[in-house]
Amino acid sequence: MSDTSSQLSTALVHHPYKPPPGFEAVPPAIHRASTVIFPSVAALRTRDWKHKTGYTYGLHGTPTTFLLEERIATLEGGQFCTLVPSGLAAVVLVGMALLRTGDELLIPDNAYGPNKAFATGELAAWGITHRLYDPMNPADLASKLSAKTRLVWLEAPGSITLEFPDLPALVSAVKAHSNVHPLGIVTALDNTWGAGIAFNAFTLGADMSAHALTKYPSGGADVLMGSVVTQNEALHHLLHFCHMRLGYGVAGNDAELVLRGLNSMALRYAAQDTATRAVARWMQDQPQVAAVLHPALPGSPGHEAFKRDCTAAACLFSVVFKPEFTQIQVDHFCDSLKLFKLGYSWAGPMSLCAPYDIPALRTTKWPHKGGLVRFSVGLEALQDLQADLAQALSKMS
Numbered sequence: 001m002s003d004t005s006s007q008l009s010t011a012l013v014h015h016p017y018k019p020p021p022g023f024e025a026v027p028p029a030i031h032r033a034s035t036v037i038f039p040s041v042a043a044l045r046t047r048d049w050k051h052k053t054g055y056t057y058g059l060h061g062t063p064t065t066f067l068l069e070e071r072i073a074t075l076e077g078g079q080f081c082t083l084v085p086s087g088l089a090a091v092v093l094v095g096m097a098l099l100r101t102g103d104e105l106l107i108p109d110n111a112y113g114p115n116k117a118f119a120t121g122e123l124a125a126w127g128i129t130h131r132l133y134d135p136m137n138p139a140d141l142a143s144k145l146s147a148k149t150r151l152v153w154l155e156a157p158g159s160i161t162l163e164f165p166d167l168p169a170l171v172s173a174v175k176a177h178s179n180v181h182p183l184g185i186v187t188a189l190d191n192t193w194g195a196g197i198a199f200n201a202f203t204l205g206a207d208m209s210a211h212a213l214t215k216y217p218s219g220g221a222d223v224l225m226g227s228v229v230t231q232n233e234a235l236h237h238l239l240h241f242c243h244m245r246l247g248y249g250v251a252g253n254d255a256e257l258v259l260r261g262l263n264s265m266a267l268r269y270a271a272q273d274t275a276t277r278a279v280a281r282w283m284q285d286q287p288q289v290a291a292v293l294h295p296a297l298p299g300s301p302g303h304e305a306f307k308r309d310c311t312a313a314a315c316l317f318s319v320v321f322k323p324e325f326t327q328i329q330v331d332h333f334c335d336s337l338k339l340f341k342l343g344y345s346w347a348g349p350m351s352l353c354a355p356y357d358i359p360a361l362r363t364t365k366w367p368h369k370g371g372l373v374r375f376s377v378g379l380e381a382l383q384d385l386q387a388d389l390a391q392a393l394s395k396m397s
């Protein structure tokens with residue numbers, strides 16, 4: 001390599017560009033880094049990564065991810081936030097930070113499926129047991145608490161079936177339990193549905209809030225991310241150190257997308273809430289339908305707790321078809337939809353649906369016989385969505 005070209009490659013790396021001084025704009029600057037450069041060995045040796053008072057390595061945070069953490073903590077009414085690469089990673093981080101061999105965790109029977117799968121897979125293999133409880137019956141939760149119980153998951157509402165639990169009653173059952181684990185019992189809420197908007201997880205008694213930022217905070221169906229928020233510094237440090245050891249950092253570009261989504265999140269939440277309630281009420285009147293599950297509908301399980309504790313509802317509802325319709329007919333209905341696409345996730349711009357076999361997913365009694373389809377309402381015009389549902393319903397018989 002000639003001298004000139006070697007100088008060129010050095011000059012390309014050590015280029016003198018600096019961002020214009022005094023530049024201010026509405027969006028925050030986006031920082032991407034693996035390496036963070038220290039001004040001296042002394043700084044390298046002393047800079048503290050444990051309390052986020054300085055930058056040490058991209059995996060441990062950049063100005064962009066610290067900013068997003070602050071905004072998510074603010075959104076949820078908490079104090080400390082840890083970002084992880086997906087909503088499921090948030091669930092996993094809580095388990096990994098808190099649970100040790102010999103511990104037991106309790107999970108609501110209607111919880112997000114992969115939460116249960118982590119318990120039956122990795123946690124069971126590590127000698128950590130779990131039990132499922134009926135979230136609509138605080139006495140059932142109380143009866144399952146023991147001196148081994150270290151973590152109680154809460155979810156409001158249930159992931160597919162949308163029963164809204166009495167969260168304060170569930171938390172009271174945990175707090176009233178006296179034969180406790182030496183390190184205490186932690187309650188963790190999967191707060192993806194409420195998203196920090198429908199209710200305050202901490203006011204209702206949760207110690208930790210896990211959130212799939214993939215859903216509302218992103219809003220674009222284009223990024224996967226999760227967070228865990230607490231108001232408790234000791235719990236935050238458990239999460240934070242575990243996060244460091246696991247290497248669960250998030251990328252600057254992904255953080256950028258979520259920061260962008262946060263600007264419109266409250267408006268999207270409200271618009272999708274209004275549209276979802278309208279579509280859900282319309283579905284109630286269709287002759288093929290046995291029940292519509294949405295906590296704001298009177299008669300839907302947990303409606304009273306929803307009315308007491310929530311100021312809004314997310315964009316999900318589920319439909320149980322009358323038992324005379326076979327699963328083949330229900331599948332045909334889903335296949336006939338044109339605007340509602342078949343797919344997982346929700347809270348994005350496009351309406352989605354997916355059929356579920358509920359008895360295969362739970363241990364508690366399921367009162368319905370017919371097939372269930374869960375819908376997520378996006379940002380399309382309400383009349384178009386209703387017309388799509390109507391044409392697909394007409395193809396069922």
Ligand SMILES: *Cc1c(COP(=O)(O)O)cnc(C)c1O
Nearest residue numbers: 086087088112192212214224225
């Ligand atoms: C989607 C979802 C998750 C997981 O989020 P991912 O980012 O897809 O891993 C967790 N809990 C609930 C309730 C969800 O809806």
